[in-house]
Amino acid sequence: MSGRMPSSNRVAVVGFAQSQVERHAASTLGALAVTTARRAIADAGLGPKDVDGFVTASLFPSAGAHAAVDGVSLVSANWLAAHLGLNPAYAAGFQGFGQLPGAVSLAVNAVVSGAADYVLVHRALHNPKGAYHANPMTEARGEQQWTVPQGYFGPLAMMALTYTEYLERYGAAREAMAAVVVEARKNGSRIPWSYWHTRPISADEYLSQPMVTDPICRLDCDLPVDGVACFVFTSAERARDLPHRPVFVAGYAAGAPIRHRLPLHWPLDDVMDVGMQTARRLWDRSGIGPAEVDLPQVYDGFSPFVYLWMESLSLCPVGEAHRVVLEGGIDSDRRGALPVLSGGGALGNGRMHGVPQMLECYLQLSGRAGERQRPGVSVGVACHSSPHYGGAVVYSAEPF
């Protein structure tokens, strides 16, 4: 299909809860999810029995040899509903990349279709004990046999190849990426639940970090954490009767790579070709253009994604994001700049997989950002994952 989605602005976010983001939470991830879900439902002015839809993307994003156990290292929609003592009319999990926009799309579709009246979207992320990505495998089977015997494994190497291509093609400097990471940590340092609360860093700290996987250093990567966020969705009509100002979903879009590749092989052209398609789809479906977005929130689970999303969304010309950043163009405290990391992102909060982007859109557009409230914001975009695998959601303060 093309053109504005019939569901545009017919579904809204009406409440939220965000747990403390910690290296290792005191309770199990499942218990943290139950607590956070109860808080979100209450925040929306509802009771647990009002919620008849549960949606998540439960992926446990570790390449390591850790077991994936429901309620411990991940939390499925069905697990959460069951442990809230509910028998929901609708429960679904989004498979694939762009987990948070994917889950939001399921929630919107469920509300618009009438499959559920009030849908809880949650995202629960776990940091297991021990090294996050280390994997002691001695044999490489299936798809992994094509890359693992060579030593090509895990998301850092994946991102490093894409980032090297960007640096070399556009002559980008590491000083520009220092500005990205400093910006994320500055904004994260102002957020009470962030792991990095009160802990900004300087450009020198970033630039003095040793390489882990050239040109990626530790500070280019978000930190694995325990954390849960929940959002309550319902129809625009029902939202009128609830306590908080609703934030409307104007549209969403996702994409998928079109070229056959080795596992974890993300050439820059693949990322950008599909990223541009996803962005066109996003503007088309939401009825919004990039110039109308005053709160773009780009994904930053690895710092190079900031450039790739800025360029995919046409917030700047292709190849120019590193220059924009270096000139202060994403400084959230500067008038006229693009506040692409005002919510701190993953680098400024911890590995919450697209939650900081979505939460910043919700808090700012509902007027609930407190001391961080930005005046006059009306349209936000929350991105997640890579532009060629992930997706984005346009949020609006008004149902235009």
Add this chain to the structure above:
Amino acid sequence: VSQPGRPLPVPDDRSREFWAAAAAHSLVLACCARCATFSHPPGAVCPHCGSIDPAFEFLPVDGSGSVRSWTVIRQSFLAGFDTPFVLVDVELSAQPDLRLIGRLVDGPDAPLHLGAPVRVTFEDVAPGVSVPAFVLEPVS
């Protein structure tokens, strides 16, 4: 170049000929019998013509190519690799956009740039098991 403890490939129906040739230090890749186009890795469906019965033939390819990107692994998440080591993303000259990722045996101090010419070589990692890698072509 042997590094004991590296993860070893487990050949299967789609890869047996690739690994058998690699053991003899020959690079063969899957070519679709329907459209005569290489794809790597070979899958259930030919990504070029869409055939669900690509009847892949493993044909020798010219192991020359150019570097499209690279990284230096300084901390390996896998066991058995001495760090640092270099990985290169190579576009083979056999067919546009036909890509292999492998170690660059020249090591982390080798001068690299986009488009640097390389050719395939092989690392013997266990008895009867060799893995494709790359070496920089001498500057002519």
